[in-house]
Amino acid sequence: MLRYIARRLLLTVPLLVGISLISFLMMHMAPGGPIGAGTDLNPKATAESRARLKAYYGLDRPLHVQYGRWLGRMATLDFGDSFSPDGRPVAEKIKERIPITLTINVLSMGLIFLVAIPVGVYSAVRKGSLFDRISTVAVFTGFAIPTFWLALLMMILFGVKLGWLPISGISSLDHESLGAIGKLADRAHHLLLPVLLAGFGGLAGMSRYMRSNMLEVIRQDYVATARAKGLPERTVVFRHAMRNALLPVITILGLSVPDLLGGSVIFETIFAIPGMGQLFYQGVMSRDYPLIMGILTIGAFLTLLGNLLADVGYALADPRIRQG
């Protein structure tokens, strides 16, 4: 097992180098180069001060030297200072935004599992039944619904027409005056719609995936053996089939990181949630290159980490993988 993990870790090294190389090159291809946007629009920036800035950031050195320096800074999570008026370090800005994004994604992930696994298992066990057919139609519709549109409709229904749920922000104006429980309830009230909708996107894929895993497993000999032994159908389905059908789900957990991150840009923008996705969107709109590259690099890093955890987790759960 340790050997498998070591080998898997070694495989990520070239990928890490590749990610950093692509990020570095993108930064250099930016119009005006890495400092262009910060100085081009600034009437006070003379050619001389621009040259000084270039020297300061080492941009007058050969490309490979610059890459080495960039790599060194990335290793310490130093992404430079934001171009926005506050000019704070990018790493600091990202750090304060990550918790809320993670909270929403973890909650919606939990929701996906809670709903998709039973739906997938039941559809597979009762293949061709009314439930299976309805859930199949629902899955196809789910794949095709733009979630930001669903978000708008939910906001209109629950926020505007019914007035049950707030449609923006993560806390009410009087949040600070509430007690501990009141604060929690207020937060939950604000996060309900975003979490539901963030989970919606993954729901269709996950239940479909669970269904086909289950169909695959149910055909296996050992399931037939379990039935032949006269075990009750419940035991066969839940103890024998489902446990193995659940294994590949670990992989999905890791592989859904990029989709969740992409989705958070849309949700946080729609619901005005101050997370990493909204920060990224604001960065894109104001062409805050250090911020964009910082979040892009962190996003790639999280994706890599997700893949790694998925593989290791799967190997831990399934001995066939680590021997193969």
Next chain:
Amino acid sequence: MKESAGMGRGFARRLLRNRLAAAGGAVILFFFLVSALPGLFSSHEPNRIDIVNILRPPSAAHPLGTDDLGRDVLARVVHGARVSLKVGFVAVGIATVLGLLVGLLSGFYGGWVDAVLMRFVDMMLCFPTFFLILSVIAFLEPSIWNIMAVIGLTGWMGVARLVRAETLSLKERDFVAAARAQGAGDARIILRHVLPNTLAPILVAATLGVAGAILTESALSFLGIGVQPPTPSWGNILTAGKDNIEYAWWLSLFPGLAILVTVLGYNLLGEGIRDAADPRLKGR
């Protein structure tokens, strides 16, 4: 020679017999027609501003209501169909050509060519696609051409892996050995013997890819970094819907329905092509 996965005899018949796939195809044809002849579906100008009739709910004169500038929503949705179609097809065209090229070279030559290309694919896949698209657009100007290029250039990796896997197994087949024995060169083997046999899975991927590209374009336009107003796109009409969410539900409802139906159409057709090309996979 009997091909299990292919688009030979019986393919069209199997495809048409699949009611869901046929329905998907009908939806796609309908939107082709809408894009080709928008005048047939709405007599209004999509960009004519009418200050007197701002944010009017659906009525006989404006079946889907008007937006915050008094423009007819039906006309904008109808003209937006062309944008979606264009983005979907061009983006997927770019992704498919790139993916084919990388996949064929990688699978056919193997060795270091394969190693280099596939590691590059792995690297590209590490970047969350939506993040990557947004970053590139931040460097460029948001415009319909840039959107198409960026969606295409960030969407070829799946096709490449698919084509590589197909090529790996195809190049070991007897008919390739036979062609080589007859003196065919690499180019001829790739183009005449390997490529045609990868068409079915590519067609499936491309059809599903159009759906994905349309969704991505609408999300980008919705965020204001895709197709720029006044050019109508389903996504940017929804932006107006969000801005007027408390007054005008029709601005949010109808463009989204158009996206939903279109994407559903491509997905159903894509699944149908998969089943028709390889009936063994049916119902999976």
